[in-house]
Amino acid sequence: MSISPPLLARHRGHEPRTFPVTDQLSTRWQRIEAFGVHEDGRLFRSSRGDVISIGTYCKVWKAARVFALTPEQQISPLAARPYDLRHAAVFLWLNAGVAAPDVAERAGHGVDALLKVYAKCIDGGAEIANRRIEDALVA
Structure with missing residues (x-):
């Protein structure tokens, strides 16, 4: 879709x-x-249709962190800012094996910028790459 x-x-x-x-x-x-x-x-x-102030966003974000995170997570930098959700989404997509050009398109990045910033977040990439190379060689 x-x-x-x-x-x-x-x-x-x-x-x-x-x-x-x-x-x-x-x-x-x-x-x-x-x-x-x-x-x-x-x-x-x-409620009047105006832009929500940054102070309101921060207040709600802090309350959401208290609601959603453990006390240990709350004192960590995890989801410290609303913008961190964007980073988390990109990390999730890359670690799920979504191709870099597709992730870049969804995130509104160029592939080069995406890989420069996010390539270090890919977990277990060497094992997956080795398996794919083995599978390709067998085929």
Whole structure:
């Protein structure tokens, strides 16, 4: 499935782009369709429709960390900022074996920038690579 929702695709004034989504995200998209977004594409807004202040985001983020993380995780840098979710998504996709060009497209990066920043996060890559090379040689 491929969608082009401005609220998901717009990044700092760039043109919206089309990107593939999973069935799980597609299901969540239905909630967005039901409740709508602001006319400028923002999903979250104040009760008056204004931009949510950074102070409000930080307050909610801190409360969410307390709710979702163990006490040990709370004192760690894990998910210290909302932007860390983007990094976590890219790490997840790469470690799940999604090809770098696909991850780069979803994240809005060039492949070279993606690999420069995120290549160090791939866990167990040597074992997977060795298995794939062995399989290719056997074939």
